[in-house]
Amino acid sequence: MTDTAAPSAASPAPSALRLPAVDKVLLSADMLALRERHGLDACTQAVRESLAQMRADAQERLRSGEPDAGAPGITEVVQAAGLRLAQRFAPRLRTVFNLTGTVLHTNLGRALLPQEAVDAVVAAMTAPANLEYDLEDGGRGDRDDLIESLVCELTGAEACTVVNNNAAAVLLTLATLAAGREVIVSRGELVEIGGAFRIPDMMTRAGATLVEVGTTNRTHARDYEGAVGEHTGLLMKVHCSNYAITGFTKAVSDAEVASIAHAHGLQMVVDLGSGTLVDLREWGLPYEVTVRETIESGADIVTFSGDKLLGGPQAGLIVGRKDLIARIKKHPLKRALRVSKLTLAALEPTLRLYLHPEKLAERLTTLRLFTRPQADMQARAQALQPLVQQALGSRYVVETAEMNSQIGSGALPVENLPSWGLRLHPADGRQAGRQLTRLEAGLRSLPRPVIGRLHDDALWLDLRCLEAADEPAFTEQLPLLHIA
Ligand SMILES: *Cc1c(COP(=O)(O)O)cnc(C)c1O
Numbered sequence: 001m002t003d004t005a006a007p008s009a010a011s012p013a014p015s016a017l018r019l020p021a022v023d024k025v026l027l028s029a030d031m032l033a034l035r036e037r038h039g040l041d042a043c044t045q046a047v048r049e050s051l052a053q054m055r056a057d058a059q060e061r062l063r064s065g066e067p068d069a070g071a072p073g074i075t076e077v078v079q080a081a082g083l084r085l086a087q088r089f090a091p092r093l094r095t096v097f098n099l100t101g102t103v104l105h106t107n108l109g110r111a112l113l114p115q116e117a118v119d120a121v122v123a124a125m126t127a128p129a130n131l132e133y134d135l136e137d138g139g140r141g142d143r144d145d146l147i148e149s150l151v152c153e154l155t156g157a158e159a160c161t162v163v164n165n166n167a168a169a170v171l172l173t174l175a176t177l178a179a180g181r182e183v184i185v186s187r188g189e190l191v192e193i194g195g196a197f198r199i200p201d202m203m204t205r206a207g208a209t210l211v212e213v214g215t216t217n218r219t220h221a222r223d224y225e226g227a228v229g230e231h232t233g234l235l236m237k238v239h240c241s242n243y244a245i246t247g248f249t250k251a252v253s254d255a256e257v258a259s260i261a262h263a264h265g266l267q268m269v270v271d272l273g274s275g276t277l278v279d280l281r282e283w284g285l286p287y288e289v290t291v292r293e294t295i296e297s298g299a300d301i302v303t304f305s306g307d308k309l310l311g312g313p314q315a316g317l318i319v320g321r322k323d324l325i326a327r328i329k330k331h332p333l334k335r336a337l338r339v340s341k342l343t344l345a346a347l348e349p350t351l352r353l354y355l356h357p358e359k360l361a362e363r364l365t366t367l368r369l370f371t372r373p374q375a376d377m378q379a380r381a382q383a384l385q386p387l388v389q390q391a392l393g394s395r396y397v398v399e400t401a402e403m404n405s406q407i408g409s410g411a412l413p414v415e416n417l418p419s420w421g422l423r424l425h426p427a428d429g430r431q432a433g434r435q436l437t438r439l440e441a442g443l444r445s446l447p448r449p450v451i452g453r454l455h456d457d458a459l460w461l462d463l464r465c466l467e468a469a470d471e472p473a474f475t476e477q478l479p480l481l482h483i484a
Contacts, residue, residue, distance in 0.1 A: 014068045016058040019051050020077055030078040038085050046088070050080035096449040097474055101419060101462030103369045104409035108451065110307040110314070112365040116349035117312065124345035131341045144329070146344050150351045154277050155291040157302070157319035161329050162347065163337040167197045169303035169316030170271050174206035174234075176331040177267060177301070177324065181233025182211045186219035186252070188245050189238040193273075199238055208233060218250040224260050234269050235261040237299075239289075241273035241409075254289075258298025267300040267324065274409065275304020275317070277354050283361055283371045286415040291319065300324055306343070308409045311366035312350035313343045369465055370407065370417060377420035377463045378402075384463070384475070388422055391478035396439060399423045405464045417464070425458040432457055442483035448473060 025031060025047045026040070035043050054072055062068065072080075098108045113121075123129075134141040144161045151160040163169050174183065183203055190212065192198045203210040209231070213223040224235060235257050245251075254270060261268040276288050288309065294302050301324055306315030316337075318328055328334065339347075353363050361367045381400040389398040401423035404416035426435035439459055443450040452461045466474060 014058075014062055015070045016062060016068045017055060018071045019054055019058075020071075020074050022047050022051065025051075025074050025077045025081070028074045028078065030075055031081075034078070034082055034085060038089060042085060042088070043081065046081040046084040047077060049084060050077055054080065094449065096451050097470070098451055098465045099421065099461040099463065100451055100453045101403060101405040101421070101460065101464065102408035102453075103366060103405060103417075103465060104308055104407060106409055110409055111311045112369075113313065113346055114311070114350060114353060114363055114365050116353065116363070117346040120345040120349050121313075121342050124341050129341055129345070131344070143338070143341075143344060147348050147351060150348065150355075151317060151319060154351060154354050155302075155319050156295050157291075158322040159325035160317060160319045161325055161334070162306075162339050162344070163316045163318065163334070164339060164343075165314055166271070166273065166275075166303055166305040166308075166316040167193075167202070168337040169318045170199075170202050171206055172328055172331060172333050172337055173269055173301055173303055173318055174203060174208050175333055176328045177269065178233035179207035182209045182227075182229070182231045183234045183236050184211045184213055184224055184227045184232060185236045185238060186214045186223070187212045187216050188214060188219055188249075188251060189240060191238055191240060191242070193241060199271075217245055217248060219252055220250060221252050221256050221260060224252060224257060228260070228264050228266070232264070232266055234267055236269045236271070238271045239273040254294055254297035254299055258300075261300075262298065267321075268298065269301045270294050270299040270303070272302050272304040274308035274310075275302070276309040277351075278357065278360070280309075280370075282357075283367065285370055285417075295320065301328075305409070306347060306350075309366070309407070310350070311364045313346035315339055315343050315347055369467075372419075372464055374418055374420060380463050380466070380471070381420045381422055384471075385422060387475050387478055388424070388461075391481045392424065392439075392483070395427055395435070395483070396424055397427050401460070403460055403462055405462050419462050419464045421460060421462040421464070423458045423460055424452075438484050442481055445482070446477050446480060448477060450474070 022044065026035070026044060031043065054077070058071065096108060098105055100108070104110050130141065131146075132141045132143050147162065148160045152158065163172055185199060190199050200210050211227050211232075213219060213227045237254055237257055254268075258268040272289070272291060272294055274288065275291050277291055279287070279290055281287050291302055291304060299320065301318060301320035303316060303318050304310070306312045306317060318325065350364070353360055361371045378400070385398055385400050392398060399422065401421060403419050403421050403423075405419040406416060424439060426432050436454060436457070436459055440452065440454065443452065443459075450461070452459045454460075
């Protein structure tokens with residue numbers, strides 16, 4: 001602005017572009033709290049970005065012929081920077097309300113840990129622990145020892161090792177016992193689990209060759225028999241976790257496959273997927289084969305997840321014959337797939353809850369949710385209906401409704417758990433699809449997002465997973481609901 005000869009400086013800059021300098025903003029009293037909280041670097045960046053945005057906006061307004069309304073002051077810049085910082089430092093991993101009706105929802109983090117597990121994780125995170133340290137002789141320990149005897153007691157297996165998840169358990173088992181050899185699997189069991197776990201791919205990665213036997217709907221003992229040859233390494237059974245083959249079907253029992261394997265001096269491995277430790281019928285739930293039954297039927301190795309029916313942290317448990325587990329533990333991949341102390345800290349108390357079955361449905365969160373009384377959920381639906389209706393206004397209708405929950409995570413895919421909740425739909429049927437999408441988005445943008453399920457031209461909020469302790473947090477944020 002000193003060179004009067006420059007054509008661009010013929011007139012002074014519009015006042016809308018005379019924004020405060022970065023330093024001025026940073027040194028202002030208004031900025032102190034933000035600097036204390038987020039540090040100088042982050043604040044400088046946020047102020048620069050805010051000023052750049054304000055300048056671009058002002059230029060745009062001037063270009064479109066709006067009158068020059070002057071530049072924002074320091075306070076406004078600080079406010080804009082504060083918003084940017086709040087967004088930048090907001091946690092990306094947030095707690096949500098899972099009202100989808102799927103209790104073990106893989107995308108929402110599967111099993112919720114019992115309090116005993118939470119406490120143990122906090123302790124292990126904040127103090128040193130005997131993760132691989134033998135407190136009796138002061139020597140080096142093995143992290144699997146922390147849970148092995150407990151798992152063996154609960155499953156009847158001889159030995160156990162734990163890895164990152166069940167996918168890792170399958171990979172490690174195959175890599176140890178079947179690399180360079182053939183693995184015989186029924187065509188009806190070549191399962192894909194959401195997000196790229198496919199049995200044929202796991203085989204390849206483990207260096208084994210898949211030999212498919214039978215057909216999609218029917219596999220006979222003679223199919224397994226006929227496929228056994230000099231290159232066979234294993235016979236494998238895979239739980240059809242997320243689908244069911246019905247109609248004209250035939251599968252060979254675990255016991256039969258095990259006896260065919262053993263008659264040829266081979267091993268039988270079962271990927272059980274969910275893997276329940278207890279007979280769920282005792283709690284009025286559908287039958288699912290237990291890990292113990294699978295071991296008793298003759299399986300040499302069984303793998304299953306820690307965060308499905310078991311109700312613990314993400315983990316893959318490998319249980320079975322002692323000699324085979326010893327080989328699996330020595331495989332170099334074991335080191336790459338091992339679990340952290342946090343996983344073991346959470347797993348141990350979760351497993352211990354199973355030693356007291358009378359209290360299991362009260363203490364193990366997943367089982368408590370599976371067995372929640374319908375009358376309880378119905379009463380909560382009736383209590384919440386007017387509150388949700390009020391928050392949504394007259395554009396939407398909120399009704400209490402009976403609905404069906406699912407266990408989820410590929411456990412018992414065709415079984416439903418009768419449940420209660422709220423059914424939300426637009427009062428005016430025109431553009432119902434778009435109105436529902438907006439409703440869903442509104443609920444998702446709450447401080448603690450509410451995730452429901454779209455079905456039959458309505459948004460269903462299944463209340464099974466909204467326990468009494470969480471209800472105040474749910475209702476308190478309802479007045480903030482904004483639907484575009
Ligand atoms: C879920 C499942 C897996 C994968 O388990 P993760 O713990 O998710 O890795 C593998 N096999 C079967 C049969 C499953 O159901």
